[in-house]
Amino acid sequence: MTTSASPSLAVNVGGIAMQNPVTVASGTFGYGVEYADWLDVRRLGAITVKGIRLEAWPGNPLPRHVEVPGGLVNAIGLQGPGVAGFIAQYLPRLREFGVPVIVNIWGTTVEEYAEVAARLSDVPGIAGLEVNVSCPNVKAGGSAFGADPATMAGVVAAVRRRTPLPVIPKLAPNVPAMGPFARAAAEAGADALSLVNTLPAMVIDIERRRPVLANRVGGLSGACIHPVAVKHVYDAAQAVKLPILAMGGIQEAREAIEFLIAGATAVAVGTANFIDPSTPLRVIDGIRDYLVRHQMRDVAQLTGSLAVS
Amino acid sequence: MPLGEAAILEQTPVSGGYCLLRLAAPELAAAAQPGQFIHLRIPGLETTALRRPFSIYRAGAGELAILYKRVGRGTDVLATLPAGTRLSVMGPLGNGFPLASGDRLPILVGGGYGVAPLVFLATRLPRKGVVLLGGRRAADVLCIADFEALGWSVEVATQDGSLGTEGLVTDLLGRHLDAGAPPAELFACGPDGMLRAVGTRAIAAGCRAWLSLDHHMVCGIGACLACVQRLREADGSIHIARVCKDGPIFEARTIVWEDPA
Ligand SMILES: Cc1cc2nc3c(=O)[nH]c(=O)nc-3n(C[C@H](O)[C@H](O)[C@H](O)COP(=O)(O)OP(=O)(O)OC[C@H]3O[C@@H](n4cnc5c(N)ncnc54)[C@H](O)[C@@H]3O)c2cc1C
Ligand SMILES: Cc1cc2nc3c(=O)[nH]c(=O)nc-3n(C[C@H](O)[C@H](O)[C@H](O)COP(=O)(O)O)c2cc1C
Numbered sequence A: 001m002t003t004s005a006s007p008s009l010a011v012n013v014g015g016i017a018m019q020n021p022v023t024v025a026s027g028t029f030g031y032g033v034e035y036a037d038w039l040d041v042r043r044l045g046a047i048t049v050k051g052i053r054l055e056a057w058p059g060n061p062l063p064r065h066v067e068v069p070g071g072l073v074n075a076i077g078l079q080g081p082g083v084a085g086f087i088a089q090y091l092p093r094l095r096e097f098g099v100p101v102i103v104n105i106w107g108t109t110v111e112e113y114a115e116v117a118a119r120l121s122d123v124p125g126i127a128g129l130e131v132n133v134s135c136p137n138v139k140a141g142g143s144a145f146g147a148d149p150a151t152m153a154g155v156v157a158a159v160r161r162r163t164p165l166p167v168i169p170k171l172a173p174n175v176p177a178m179g180p181f182a183r184a185a186a187e188a189g190a191d192a193l194s195l196v197n198t199l200p201a202m203v204i205d206i207e208r209r210r211p212v213l214a215n216r217v218g219g220l221s222g223a224c225i226h227p228v229a230v231k232h233v234y235d236a237a238q239a240v241k242l243p244i245l246a247m248g249g250i251q252e253a254r255e256a257i258e259f260l261i262a263g264a265t266a267v268a269v270g271t272a273n274f275i276d277p278s279t280p281l282r283v284i285d286g287i288r289d290y291l292v293r294h295q296m297r298d299v300a301q302l303t304g305s306l307a308v309s
Numbered sequence B: 001m002p003l004g005e006a007a008i009l010e011q012t013p014v015s016g017g018y019c020l021l022r023l024a025a026p027e028l029a030a031a032a033q034p035g036q037f038i039h040l041r042i043p044g045l046e047t048t049a050l051r052r053p054f055s056i057y058r059a060g061a062g063e064l065a066i067l068y069k070r071v072g073r074g075t076d077v078l079a080t081l082p083a084g085t086r087l088s089v090m091g092p093l094g095n096g097f098p099l100a101s102g103d104r105l106p107i108l109v110g111g112g113y114g115v116a117p118l119v120f121l122a123t124r125l126p127r128k129g130v131v132l133l134g135g136r137r138a139a140d141v142l143c144i145a146d147f148e149a150l151g152w153s154v155e156v157a158t159q160d161g162s163l164g165t166e167g168l169v170t171d172l173l174g175r176h177l178d179a180g181a182p183p184a185e186l187f188a189c190g191p192d193g194m195l196r197a198v199g200t201r202a203i204a205a206g207c208r209a210w211l212s213l214d215h216h217m218v219c220g221i222g223a224c225l226a227c228v229q230r231l232r233e234a235d236g237s238i239h240i241a242r243v244c245k246d247g248p249i250f251e252a253r254t255i256v257w258e259d260p261a
């Protein structure tokens, strides 16, 4: 018995048709254009851009990041050009890449989230909205809306009412259990789930006895958070039927495949882009090789294939 | 821009804990402009370690060199890598110094490893000028011979007086910016305090100063917004630039020192 040489990698994440299950994590790939010189972005399953709110936002003071063993703590603070700036400066080039564009959105009020969603729904070239209710780096907005299932669901429902685009809430990893969040998001009309965002973290300069980050605290990302993320993806997949876009610490195909086995439909490469911009393409190739080696014809066979006895 | 690999040709210790690293990197060397930098992945650090940025010290004939100081775990490991080691290199990155037209006298001001991009600049400027070098002590003052070999006149200041004038490198600027001196254009790389002082003097004297900023970086290509610097444009408007992509070189008048981000 032989299987066809090239297994199918195409997936559908809540209405977003992707040629393969690999996108990039918001905030680690700019607005797509920055990395276009460094890898063939047309090969990605989708491009997910940095968080956008209604108006331009300056972000946090410096320093905004610090390297830690196995990862990175950042407090960029969602600096961005605002909806109009994004549409004018970046969307035209992004469209030319010919891959689905997922826009990560945030707001300081529920109404702002909904307004951003509505504005982005009026322009062509956007495939879906990832709703950031989990950024640890801004005081108002972000994680303030993601800390309990009902508040989070309120944001999702408000966005849902204002957009026909696929709505993908992005959930925080610092919760006691993912199940209630996944169910609340599903009931509020989410088309898929994105998890996880960074873990709240702090690094202290012991000589100065001061926080290293100007924002005092930041979000931990990178290889060190991967097992935490796998557990959340597994729990979410047990709780709801929604497709899951999984991220946290992918460095090679191996970690991405773990996410798929745990129940994810697609994955996003984040911090690893900074270290090796070719990572997403290596992950795509690695998933294909894995499927061939395990004689699977479709990546869908991998999703949720975890054997638990 | 290639995401390339380059092999170490040679590493030579220089004075004051500095090392000279020569890489075989033909494409990079051909494309490099003075003031640009490379973003190096250091094998031997864990695979999750960030890249480290280094200014290009020399480029040509298929080779690229950097001059670096051992200041932490990355540069400590880098210093142990033998010839033949292959490094993943992103670059050349950043905007580089403008290559002045030649109608003004170029004055280069360097502190510590900040001299590295200035040597490269001196090889490319259309006109020779003056180099002012500073350091805590004689061992921190590098590349005097490079500049002299290129026909530049070198003046030195050290804080302990062990070489040249006792004091700061900016103390040497005065007579070059006097009313009677020929019109000058400044190019500087070094610690923030030095850059700021150079900028202040240049603005007072009515000449331009191109300053190379040294912000900590993550991506090195303008995607993550870790390295930002607030700039004030000529029309008074403020915008947030990325040092890695829009810089690292900015004109002194534009830099908002008090409030970088
Ligand atoms: C545009 C640019 C050009 C540079 N050119 C040179 C050069 O020609 N020669 C040279 O010796 N050094 C240069 N540096 C500084 C050099 O990048 C740091 O010394 C180096 O990253 C330190 O790494 P480490 O692991 O040894 O130190 P650690 O302190 O262990 O590093 C920890 C983290 O902080 C970052 N970091 C620490 N110090 C600096 C610094 N001064 N600037 C930026 N990031 C820093 C590191 O990249 C790393 O992410 C340059 C920096 C920039 C931004
Ligand atoms: C520098 C940086 C900026 C980020 N910016 C955003 C953002 O704007 N919106 C968002 O939802 N997540 C943001 N994130 C979180 C990532 O999208 C991702 O969820 C997280 O980093 C985990 O993946 P990783 O371990 O592969 O990086 C950011 C992460 C980093 C490291």
Ligand code: FES
Pocket (backbone or CB within 6 Å): B216, B217, B218, B219, B220, B221, B222, B223, B224, B225, B226, B227, B228, B242, B243, B244, B245
């Ligand atoms: S280091 Fe990422 S934007 Fe400059």
